[in-house]
Amino acid sequence: MIIAQQKPVKDVAAMISNCKKVLLVGCAGCVTVCLAGGEKETEVMASSLRIMRKMEDNPLETVTYTATRQCDPEYVDMLGNMVQDVDAIVSLACGVGVQYLAERFNDKWVVPALDTKFIGGSTVHGNWEEKCGLCGDCILHRTGGICPIIRCSKSILNGPCGGSQYGKCEISKDVDCAWQLIYDRMSALGKLDKLMEFQPPKDWSKSRDGGPRKAVREDVMID
Amino acid sequence: MKTESKLQKILDNGQFAVTAEIGPPKHSSAEGIRHHAEMMRDYVDATNITDNQTAIVRLSSIAAGVHVQSCGIEPIVQMTCRDRNRIAMQSDLLGAYSLGMRNVLCLSGDHQKFGNHPTSKNVYDIDSMQLIYYLRRMRDEKLFFSGEEIKEHEPRFFIGAVANPFADPFEFRVARLEKKVEAGAQFIQTQCIFDMERFERFMEMVRERGIHERVHILAGVTPMKSWRAAKYIQNNVSGMIVPDELVERLKNAEDPKRExxxxxxxQIKYIKENIKGVHGVHVMAIAWEEVVPEIVERSGLYPRPKVD
Structure with missing residues (x-):
C-alpha cells in the first residue's frame, strides 16, 4: 500500500491561511490503514486547524468527508455539493488523491495535508517500511524476493558494494544491507550461483524515466 | 587486451607496480594537484584521481587527470556511478580518452549522505559491475552501452575495479571480485588494509580460485597520521576494519606520524614478501601526498621501472 504521513498542522494551516471555510477530505484506502488520512485523522486535523485559528482570533469553518477512495472518479464525484461554498479543499489522501480532487474541482484551491512517502507495508503497529521501487519491471525472482532497487541505497544490481558491513548499509547502522539479505536468502536456498550471473542495467524507460506511465486492460473496459 | 596504458605494461611485465592517489581540491586551481604530481612523478607508476570522493564536490577527476598527465605522471581516472547516468558516463569516457587518459577505475561511489550535498539525488543508473562490463565492450566490441556501434576511435582503456576484503559478507567478497574480472576488470585495487590477517585469508581464497592469474591485484595501504584518525575509521567508516593493536601502537608512539x-x-614489505598473488601496492596517503616518495623509497620500490 501507499504509505503517507501527515504534514505538521501549522504547515497545512499556512496553506489555507486566507480561507474562511474549508473542506477536509479523508480517504478510506491506503492512508486509513497507515493511520495518516482516514476518517479519524481527518476529524482530528479539522479540529486542530479550527483550534489554531480560534486562538488567532480568526475562526475557521470546516466540513469533513471521507471518500471511499480519492483515486477513483466515481467516489470523488460524491463530494459534489460539499465543495461549492468552501474556499479550499484539504486532501488527506496520497498525491494521487490530491490530483484527482484538483482535476475534478478545477476552480478550487486544493492543498495536500500529507506527504506521500513510499509503497510498503507494516512491520509492527505504527511502523512501516519501503519495499517496492515501482520500477515497472520486477526482478524479485533474481534477487531472492528482496528488492535491491529500493532497498539498496545505491540500487545496485550486482551487489553488495564495499560499504556493506555487519549486515548493515554504509548510510546507517539502522539500515539493513539489502544485498546481505539477498545473499543470506540465496545461500539458504542453495542458489548462490545465481548471484554470479551478470545482471544488466535496468530499462528505466519502464520506470518514471519513460514519462507518466499508463496501464490499460482493454478486456475490462466498458466503452 | 592490450592498451596504451603504462601501468598495464608494468603489470603485464610482471613488475611489482606502485600506484598512489591524488585527491583534487575543493576549488578551481590545479596548483596543488600539479605540485603533488611532480613530487610523486618518479616514485609511482600511475596515480588515481579520485572522483568527488566521499561525495564532496571537487575539481573533476578527468580535468585533474589532464593536469597530472602534463606533469609526466600517468593518471587513473576514477569514475563513480553515483553522479552520472549512462549517457554522461560514456560522454566523459570518450572525452577522457581524447585527452590522453588510458586507465579508468570503476566504482560505485560513496553515498551522497556523507558529502557536502546530502540533499542531492543520486543516479546509479548503472552499477560498477555494469560499468566494467560496458567499458570492456566499448573497447573490445566497439559498442556503446546501448549496443549501438562505435564506428571509429573507440576508447581503449585499461580497466580497473576495486575490491573490499573488509566488507561483508566476507565469503562473497572473492566471488564478487571474480565476477568483476569476468565482466572485464584487468586490475584491482583493494580497500585500505589494516587487518593483515583478514587480507591474507582473502588472498588465499583468491588463489584457490586462480583469480590472481587472471587479474592484477594491487594491495591498498594507507599511512595513518594519528590514533584518533585510526579510531575514527574503526568506528565510523563502514566496510573498514582497523585492529585495536594498530590504534594502540599509534597511541603509544612518541611521534605518531612517523609511526x-x-x-x-x-605492511608493504610484508605484502610483497609474503602474500602470493599481489602484483603491486596502491598507496592512499589521504591528504598526505607528500609522504608517498619516502614510503615508496623505504619500501624498496624505488627506482620505478622505465617503460618505452
Missing part, C-alpha cells in the same frame, strides 16, 4: 609511516612501510 604511521613505519607501519605502512612494514
Amino acid at each position: 604511521g609511516v613505519e607501519i605502512c612501510i612494514e
